[in-house]
Amino acid sequence: MYKSFAFCILLFVFSWNCQTKKVKEKEIKAIESKHEIRKEYWENDTLASEGIYINGKANGDMKWYHPNGKLAGEGPMVDDKREGLWKVYESEFGKLSAEGYFVKGIKHGTWKIFRENGALWKEQLWEHNTLIKNTGKDNNVNHLHNK
Numbered sequence: 001m002y003k004s005f006a007f008c009i010l011l012f013v014f015s016w017n018c019q020t021k022k023v024k025e026k027e028i029k030a031i032e033s034k035h036e037i038r039k040e041y042w043e044n045d046t047l048a049s050e051g052i053y054i055n056g057k058a059n060g061d062m063k064w065y066h067p068n069g070k071l072a073g074e075g076p077m078v079d080d081k082r083e084g085l086w087k088v089y090e091s092e093f094g095k096l097s098a099e100g101y102f103v104k105g106i107k108h109g110t111w112k113i114f115r116e117n118g119a120l121w122k123e124q125l126w127e128h129n130t131l132i133k134n135t136g137k138d139n140n141v142n143h144l145h146n147k
Helices: 002-020
Strands: 024-030 035-041 047-054 057-065 071-078 084-089 096-103 106-114 120-127 130-136 141-143
Antiparallel strands (some): 024 035, 035 047, 057 071, 096 106, 106 120, 130 141
């Protein structure tokens, strides 16, 4: 129960940080007129995010950071939407806490959730942002949606 709650909080914080918490933009380096490498910083001057933007939209590998400087998440973006394999890291030690796939900005496919020691805790199957199956390390399976 605690792990489930903690994971939900982690995903909420990660999503909130990725979308709304970048406080000040400090450095933009133009590659071409429509391509740029953008770095944004927290108020404490630690890096908040970095990635490639094309025509003002995130396109390419992106990284987001916790205010303490530890990596919060990383993965590819296409037209401002998450696409492909994403990894999420916890803030205290920067350890991998989850990894899974996005398609056009929504969860789709297998997500793996890890314990603090790095061991696999559970796997989740997502279809179009709907949790379909939740399989725990203890082999308990919860079918959440029948098709």
